[in-house]
Amino acid sequence: MSVSRGSSARPPDVDPRVGATWTEAPCPVLVVDRYGGLVRINGAARALLPDAECGDRLHERVPSWLWGAHQRMGEGPHDGSLGTATGRINGRFVEAHPTPVGEGEVVWWLIDETDRRLAETALSNARLRSEILSEVSSALLSTLNVPRCTEVAASMAAEHLAEAAVLVAPPQGRRHPLTYARRGGPVTQVTRQVDVSGVPGLAEALQGFPPVPARWIDPGAIPDWVIPDGFSGAVGSVIVTPLPGHGVPAGALILLRSSTEQVFTEGEEVFARLFAARAGAALSAARLYTEQATVTATLMQELLPPRLTGVHGVEYAGGYRAAKDHERVGGDFYDVHPGADPSQETLVVLGDVAGKGLDAAVLTGKIRNTLHALLPLAGNHQRVLDLLNGALLTSRHTRFATLVLASVRRRGGQVRLRLTSAGHLPPLITRADGTVEEVATQGTLVGALPTVKARTVETVLSPGETCLLYTDGITEARGGPLGDELFGEHRLRRAFGESAGIPAEAVVERVQMLVSGWLGTGRHDDMAAVAISAPATGALTLVGGHAEAGGHTGGPGSRRIT
Template sequence: MNAPMGAPDTAALSGTVPDAALVRLLDHVDEGVLLCDDTGFVRYRNPAATAMLPAVHPGMPLPVNLRGRRVDLGAGQVAWYLDRADDTAAFLAATARRLGGMLNADRVCKATVELAVQSLGQAALLVVPTRRGRARCWHAAGATPVRQDQVTLAAMPAAVRDTLDGNPVAQPFLWPGGTPFLGGSATPAAWAVPILAAGGPAAALVVAELPETHLDALNDFAARVGAALEAAQLYAAQSRVAATLQESLLPEPPPPVAGLAWGTAYRPARSTMQIGGDFYGAHPISGGAMFFLGDVSGKGVDAAVLTGQVRHSLRALRRVEDDPQRLLHVLNDMLLEGVSEGRFATMVLGTAQSRPGGGLRLTLAGGGHLPPLVLRADGTVETVALRGMLVGVTDTPTFGQQSVRLEPGESCLLFTDGVTEARGGHRGDEMYGLRRLTTALAGCHAMPAPALAERVEQLTTDWLGGRDHDDIAVLAVRAAPVRTGGPRHLHSVQRGVAVS
């Protein structure tokens, strides 16, 4: 509560206390004045300063970013002269600066209460409804830190509930029975104003012991809080949508298929979300699996959407067509019909069929993509001569097809140009290249499929040396090795029994 007229508003603390004659003089000055000691604690405020900064009391430290003129009075005393005309504008400008860059609703709520207590009233409470008659609230009084609680709306005074319903009370109200939310005073006088968003009231702000001179500032403050809270809530909603989209477009792990093992690695470009234009996938078919790996034109969300279209199309088309070359033709027609001009994909599409006695027979079709590599059992690395045109560019494409035989323990490696075109090395601008990759993989034939894919990713990452990169995707298909030797068993040996 403000000190009554004639009673100097000074601190009952040890330290420098303003001279009584100086206090009486400043009581009649229209300009707001704060007297402080040289440690930065307020010792006196005149009535004009009380009206301008009601939350600042003797014994408290000076507010942060205080606007005014500082004068050293000597003898351990400092005066701050406040400009009444600029006080409201400065407060609202400070509010805009602090809340303008916040995109987290909880932080906006906490900052709202802090600002209200610092510059408007002695206590503040922000009530944000959630669901089923409950609400979250942030509150503080004086110099206490902001606290957060869960409450029921039924426990709130009628003035608060009416404000949340869009019918604010146009006068201060008394909180019946006192409340810990507003400092514990028996019957605190408070104002309740709505925090409006696009859909109507989003919250209610309650400020206790608000001087009438601050009423216009309260309404302007509430408008700025509403804009900041709406922006934070919109950002949260968009983030949830983006997370859902991201989760739906991330590559799915290949399903288990008898006779073969999968290895995958995926690293989107740094400049995009955690989704990109590279993709891979696999689906079981009769006697084996259909698999694919590729890249779409463009980057970011647009590329991710096209990636999703390609993956979902292949999921459906593999039920009606199992020949890789013909499947690429059908996919090409679908892309020409449903994708905007200038968007296309490169791809290797294949099937893996188990062979009697072990091993796999791969049928690979190429759509303008990098040729696969085959790691043979003797440690050599072969390049599959697979050619073909881009997918989704022309209605008369040519797609190449090759058959590859994998003996047990041999692997076929598919990868995107994020591997071969990774720029690094001594100067930082040299591409990794297919020849360097082939050399590095020599002798890696004994690696399990997951380790082989991770090896390619690690080689690329080491070459980049922390630099930016394009999307990287790797898919390894390995024919399951043949087990040597049967399981060992323990046999009991029956001792001979003497017969008499």
């Protein structure tokens, strides 16, 4: 049955062929005859199409996409095989499902998909933003270099949030480091003096205050220094948001869109703040690391063993290896304190603090500084050890140390030594014929007992002879074929004896090479060694304007005469 548009009689709402279900359906339902006339309209359909009445022509009341779908139904088999149609009706997104009911009539079930589509879009956007934040975090946290981190933050902000981004770092004096980025363009970094008060909310953002809404910012009032080179068109929308740091703001981020782009939405402002939080945390971590690395490097210069050279016609060489390869300092140490002139003794100190790593290195630094202050008393080893012992006993550190002191002076072609051990391994001397001697000096630990007992021994090095000071990390290095055998004193003596007559630096290098080969990849303690050599005759060294017999000292202000 069909009803023409001019019919005065209105059919009842219920069609016995369709049943009462459609009239009670929560979704809009339209029954359309084979001629395109509206036969039935339920209550939900009247709410969606308030102007539609039974007897109206379908194409006059519905969008073209639905009318076209109905026409295709008439062209094909009346079994619904042509499927659904989708489109918008009065601002709502609708899926239309056809059901042929005989005599050419079609029941159109209109399903409002607006809320579902909005939810899907929101979920998709949330996933996309979550992926962006994850990518941002990975990229920013992959570097602790502040300029590189700043460059990545500005570049990703321009790529994912806006057409252009400007990252304003905290001021350095009166100047601000600025990082400019354009989508698809290069990133540039400059430092210049700018008026941050010219950008609404920027001064507050640099102090860590919450951002002002984008709608409060007049894009036309943005100063020229904010706009990156190559930015096309006029500024149409601006976001200014702080970069939160660890207790101190890490800067501020300015996002720009041209007037041809969509203005920033409220959701995009929220996402910009989330992005800024990630970027600020990464920048703050990079700056904190840089500051700590600078402080550490400064302090490390005082803790690292010095590079030894020749002094007053005597050769010195030192070698150090921390217990862990990634560490640079530990509990072993050595120092050489030259006398003011060749007539005065040079004090050599080698020691081993109980423990390893940074804690031991801190105590090492204290001992070295104390010994440096005691240099005027270096002529009396016992006095030096007593004063050092007292200083350690009153320290908050509970560790003790072993030491060996060597006072060195060159007389003619010989080198005179005074050696004192305080709980340390006795020094070794290799004579010109390869004989290895142990210096019979011994004593008690420093920093453990109220008094220190030590014995001082004097000896002489002839040209080509060397005295070796070393720590137990060398003799106790565990390795070998099975990985559990100590390097031992006997191997050290043999290697040292085979080094007779060679320069001090070569002696230390040979010992280090043999011990490293013995260790392999095994664990070891801190290792330190100092060689004191009387240079072989045959050359003159100019020291402080005076010519002395011996080898090249290599010290500052000295040169070899051949």
